[in-house]
Amino acid sequence: MAEFDLAPFIRDVPDFPKPGILFRDVTPLLADAAALREAVAAVVEPFRGAGVERVVGIESRGFLFGTPVALALGAGFGLVRKQGKLPYETRQVTYDLEYGSDTVEMHVDAVEPGQRVLLVDDLIATGGTAAASVRLLQDAGAKVVGCAFLIELEALGGRAKLGCDLVHAVLRY
Ligand code: AMP
DSSP states (O other): OOOOOOGGGSEEEETOSSTTOEEEEOHHHHHOHHHHHHHHHHHHGGGTTSOOOEEEEETTHHHHHHHHHHHHHTOEEEEEEETTOOSSOEEEEEEEOSSSEEEEEEETTSSOTTOEEEEEEEEESSSHHHHHHHHHHHHTTOEEEEEEEEEEOGGGOGGGGSOOSOEEEEEEO
16 A cells, blocks of 8 residues: 655644744644544554553643554553643653743653653654653653654754654654
8 A cells, every 4th residue: 555645734834933933733634534544553653562551642732642642552641731731749840942941740640650651742843842751751760662753853853862762753854
């Protein structure tokens, strides 16, 4: 079977959310049943048989892809969110941005010590958010078996920051 081309379902939006940023909009892909199915299958593919016990998604588009990935792998799902959004007791990691800093949080029971976890987001750019999320998972005692993204902005070199054994991206720009 010919490989399904997902690239036409990513919409490039120049100067969003600020001038100079080319935003990779995944909503056309989410809207198309076949593209959505193929995208989830492509994110999952290297991790079949990897013994993933929990998938953790990064707010907010990591939730959209992470949850069906968890279903496909027979795993449960956990959430990494920006500070102040989660209702229960949390762990936190603060990381540097170009200007200032940001904090990600996860419920203390989002993963269990020793659990085999796959981290999922829609896109890796600088890798700052995903690297902080890997640290959250490691602080919680989880074994991070992989980091999976639909899209990687390769020129930014984010994957090298992650400290993740297997970094998988479906589409690379
Ligand atoms: P970073 O921490 O720089 O890797 O940024 C990753 C987060 O920002 C992800 O959750 C992405 O959804 C979002 N993001 C960063 N750059 C873009 C972009 N060019 N288009 C769409 N989303 C982006």
